[in-house]
Amino acid sequence: xxxTFVIVSYVATFGGIGVLILAMxxxxxxxxxxxxxxxxxxx
Amino acid sequence: xxxxxxxxxxxxxxxxxxxxxxxFATVVGLGWFVLFGLFLSPDDxxxxxxxxxxxxxxxxxxxxxxxxxxxxxxxxxxxxxxxxSLTWDRIAGASAEVGVLFMGITLLTGSLWGxxxxxxxxxxxxxxxxxxxxxxxxxGYLAVRGLGGSHHQRARRSAAVALLSVLEIPLVHFSxxxxxxxxxxxxxxxxxLENLMLFSLFIGxxxxxxxxxxxxxxxxxxxxxxxxxxxxxLEFAIAERREEANI
Numbered sequence: 618x619x620x621t622f623v624i625v626s627y628v629a630t631f632g633g634i635g636v637l638i639l640a641m642x643x644x645x646x647x648x649x650x651x652x653x654x655x656x657x658x659x660x
Numbered sequence: 661x662x663x664x665x666x667x668x669x670x671x672x673x674x675x676x677x678x679x680x681x682x683x684f685a686t687v688v689g690l691g692w693f694v695l696f697g698l699f700l701s702p703d704d705x706x707x708x709x710x711x712x713x714x715x716x717x718x719x720x721x722x723x724x725x726x727x728x729x730x731x732x733x734x735x736x737x738x739x740x741x742x743x744x745s746l747t748w749d750r751i752a753g754a755s756a757e758v759g760v761l762f763m764g765i766t767l768l769t770g771s772l773w774g775x776x777x778x779x780x781x782x783x784x785x786x787x788x789x790x791x792x793x794x795x796x797x798x799x800g801y802l803a804v805r806g807l808g809g810s811h812h813q814r815a816r817r818s819a820a821v822a823l824l825s826v827l828e829i830p831l832v833h834f835s836x837x838x839x840x841x842x843x844x845x846x847x848x849x850x851x852x853l854e855n856l857m858l859f860s861l862f863i864g865x866x867x868x869x870x871x872x873x874x875x876x877x878x879x880x881x882x883x884x885x886x887x888x889x890x891x892x893x894l895e896f897a898i899a900e901r902r903e904e905a906n907i
Contacts, residue, residue, distance in 0.1 A: 648885040
């Protein structure tokens with residue numbers, strides 16, 4: 618049972634972070650398409 | 661309303677050489693973290709393999725504290741007239757979002773670890789309750805950021821909330837000293853971890869720190885683009901009304 622809980626905690630942590638990163642990058646791409654390059658001074 | 665701008669896919673809208681380097685270091689560190697955390701570090705004499713949850717639980721709790729402190733410092737920098745800039749507000753917002761994510765992971769892994777160690781997912785002891793209270797407070801902070809008004813109104817309002825919310829952190833941290841809860845006291849400072857366990861924890865701290873920096877850099881740029889789009893949307897709407905008036 619302990620091993621199952623350990624695996625669940627690692628998968629939930631990194632899976633959750635991964636899903637949020639993908640959502641953030643998709644949002645970034647969608648916004649960037651609607652803005653001129655001067656609104657992205659870091660690029 | 662559609663805003664006329666360039667078209668075409670922007671491949672790396674928030675990425676720079678720095679973020680790519682941090683991202684690469686994070687992925688490499690993550691490999692090491694999984695290797696040491698799940699395979700190379702030994703079982704604990706009391707908690708057996710359940711101790712491996714510590715390598716996520718503790719770093720995410722520390723990084724959530726750091727994230728909320730960064731939110732407070734950035735909010736103070738916004739409120740101070742000499743350094744007033746919406747960039748500080750966006751860093752505060754991005755850091756709080758990542759802090760909430762990490763605090764959520766702390767609560768989740770703590771709950772699973774509690775089931776293994778104590779036999780229950782949740783107890784209303786002082787450390788667990790104050791941590792949950794801190795999590796809900798910063799959810800409230802993010803809700804306040806989402807209220808209407810101009811960008812500067814949002815920044816002033818949320819900065820005040822951030823400076824009050826950060827005062828909860830000492831309460832959470834010292835709750836194990838003040839109230840003697842079921843939650844264990846400091847393991848690291850008391851030298852209860854052996855070398856390989858300590859090293860796994862150290863890798864965890866490094867990996868989650870890199871991840872925090874990477875996430876905040878990207879997220880604050882997404883927020884900057886969102887703000888720019890809001891402003892351009894307003895400019896476009898005004899231009900449209902003027903055109904209509906001329907006709």
